[in-house]
Amino acid sequence: SAAVRAAISRGNSLEALEKALSEPPYGRGMEAAQSANAQLVSEILMATRAQDIGSVVGDLSDDDQDVLLKYIYHGLAHPAEFNCGVLLSWHERVVESGGLGSVVRVMADRRTV
Amino acid sequence: MSILDEHNFPFCVTAHAFNRDKTQVAVCPNSNEVHIYTRSGAVWTAAHVLREHDLLVTSIDWAPQTNRIVTCSQDKNAYVWTFDAAGAAWKPTLVHLRLQRAATQARWSPQENKFAVASGDKCVAVCYFGEDNDWWVSKHLKRPIASTVLCVAWHPNNVLLACGGTDMKARVLSAYIKGVDEKPAATAWGERLPFNTLCGEFESPAGGWVHSIAFSPDGDSVAFVTHDSSLTVASPATGSVVSVRSNGLPFVTLVWPDTRTIVAAGHDCAPVVFTADGTSWRAAKRLGEDEMLRRSAAASPSNSNSAFNMFRQMDSRSQPAKSGSGDGSLKSVHQNTISEMHLDPAGNTAEVTTIGLDGKLVQWSLRA
Numbered sequence: 132s133a134a135v136r137a138a139i140s141r142g143n144s145l146e147a148l149e150k151a152l153s154e155p156p157y158g159r160g161m162e163a164a165q166s167a168n169a170q171l172v173s174e175i176l177m178a179t180r181a182q183d184i185g186s187v188v189g190d191l192s193d194d195d196q197d198v199l200l201k202y203i204y205h206g207l208a209h210p211a212e213f214n215c216g217v218l219l220s221w222h223e224r225v226v227e228s229g230g231l232g233s234v235v236r237v238m239a240d241r242r243t244v
Numbered sequence: 245m246s247i248l249d250e251h252n253f254p255f256c257v258t259a260h261a262f263n264r265d266k267t268q269v270a271v272c273p274n275s276n277e278v279h280i281y282t283r284s285g286a287v288w289t290a291a292h293v294l295r296e297h298d299l300l301v302t303s304i305d306w307a308p309q310t311n312r313i314v315t316c317s318q319d320k321n322a323y324v325w326t327f328d329a330a331g332a333a334w335k336p337t338l339v340h341l342r343l344q345r346a347a348t349q350a351r352w353s354p355q356e357n358k359f360a361v362a363s364g365d366k367c368v369a370v371c372y373f374g375e376d377n378d379w380w381v382s383k384h385l386k387r388p389i390a391s392t393v394l395c396v397a398w399h400p401n402n403v404l405l406a407c408g409g410t411d412m413k414a415r416v417l418s419a420y421i422k423g424v425d426e427k428p429a430a431t432a433w434g435e436r437l438p439f440n441t442l443c444g445e446f447e448s449p450a451g452g453w454v455h456s457i458a459f460s461p462d463g464d465s466v467a468f469v470t471h472d473s474s475l476t477v478a479s480p481a482t483g484s485v486v487s488v489r490s491n492g493l494p495f496v497t498l499v500w501p502d503t504r505t506i507v508a509a510g511h512d513c514a515p516v517v518f519t520a521d522g523t524s525w526r527a528a529k530r531l532g533e534d535e536m537l538r539r540s541a542a543a544s545p546s547n548s549n550s551a552f553n554m555f556r557q558m559d560s561r562s563q564p565a566k567s568g569s570g571d572g573s574l575k576s577v578h579q580n581t582i583s584e585m586h587l588d589p590a591g592n593t594a595e596v597t598t599i600g601l602d603g604k605l606v607q608w609s610l611r612a
Contacts (some may be wrong), residue, residue, distance in 0.1 A: 193489055197450070230491025232473035239472040239494075241450040 132171055145187050151175060152191075152198045157242040165205070165244055169213075172202045177217050188224045200237050201244045210238050212224040247535055247577060248595065249607040251288050257583065257599040261302060264308035264589045266597075269605065270294075270315075272301040278315055280334070288605075296323050296336045303349040307356040308589040314339075314359050316347035322361050322371070324380055339380040341369050344345050346518075349395050355402045357424055362393035368407050369542040370419040370439075385417050385440050393455045399463045399611035403428045404443065408454025414468040414478070432464045432481040448476040448487050455496040455510070461503060469508050475518060477506070477525060488518065488525050497585040501593040501610065507531075509585050509598055514576035517610065531608055532577035578604055 143230035151210035156164035255273035298319035316322035345364035369382040391411035418437035452471030495510035509515040580602035
C-alpha cells in the first residue's frame, strides 16, 4: 500500500488502481483485510479528478473493472464510511464500459470483497 | 441473420420442440399441458393437447427419427409419447424415473434409444427401454453432483453426457448402459468409461448457476453459459478453458451449430452469435435488431398518430418522449426473456429456433 500511496500522490490513478485491485483479499476471515483494502481503493477513487474517471476506467483490464465494481458496491453498502457520491460517479462509468453483465457478475460471484 | 418465421402464442412459452421437418411444434404454455400445433401454410393451428402431467411441464424433446416425444415435469415424472396413427392421438408411456424431486430437463440421445432427465434430486436419470417389463427404466448418475441439475447435453457418440446445475459446475459424465450401448471409441474425454465416470469438471471464473450446456459438433469441446453473464468453452484435448464475458444480462440457453459458431440467448431478449477467434471466442452479432429497426422505420412515416401517441404516452406514463421506440418496446424481436433455443432437428446448421416468455416462437437463419 506504500507503493499505492506514492502513486496517488504522483497523481497516477491508473497505476494506483491496478496495484490496489490486484490480488483482492477473498475468503472467510479476511474482513479486516477487505475493509482496509476497500478504504485504500476509496482513497484512490476520491483522489481522481472527475474528468479523468472515464479514461482511467477505459484503461483498466476487464478483470480489474469487475473487481473495481465489487469495491464500489462494498462502499455503497456502508454509506457511513464511504463517500457515495464519488462511488456513484465511478459506478456510472464502469457500468458504461462493462454493461449490466459486470453488475450481474458482482452479484453472482461468491468471492466477495 | 434473418427471421424466417415468427409466431405469437397467446401465452408464455416455457418449452418447445419441433418435429423433424418443422411442420409440427410441441409447446408448453407455462402449465401442466403440452400443446401440439401443426403448420398449414403460414399459420400454426392447434392440433393436440397432451394432458398427463400434474404440475408444470419443464421440458419437451422430440426425437426426429423415431418421432417420439419425451416430456418431464415438476411432478417428478416423465412420459414418452408415441403417435398412434390409427387413433390419431399421442399415447403416453410412463417412465420409471424414481426421482424424489422435480425433473428440470429431458433430452433424447443422438441415436434416440436413451434419454437423460436432469432433476432437482441431485442426479441425472438416464433412461432406456427395458424389453422384459415393456417400460422405460432409469439408471441414476449421482456422484459427484452436489445440487439441482439444470441442463443436460449428449455427446455425438451416444455415451457421454454433459450436465450443469446449481452447484455452479459443468461436468461430463459417462452414461454408458451395458446392453444398450456398444463400447464407444476413445475420444478426447477418455476411453473405457463405465457408467458414472467423471470425465471432466469445469466452472466459469465468477461462478453462477450453469443454465445450459452443449457439446461441439465433433464432441471434443463443451460450452456452457452461466449466470455470471459469460460463455465458457472447455477443450480437454488442449486443456484450455476459455471464458468470454458478456456485457448484457445472463444467457439461459445456447446451441453449437457448427465448429466456428455458438449462439447464446437469455435475459437480454436477443440471440448473440459468437464466432471462434483464434483460441478464444468473441461476440459477433445480435440477431434481429436490424430487422426491428427496419420495421419501425417502415411503420413511422405512415404513422399519422405518432404525435398523438407521444403526448398520450407522456400523460399516462409521465415519461418524457424517447427517441426510437417510444411505446416502451425493446429493440429486439423478443420482448421478454428467451427461455429456450434449439437447433434445426433435421440438422440444418444455419437455422435455430427460439421461444420466449413473450409468447413468440421465432425461427432464425444464421446466414445473412
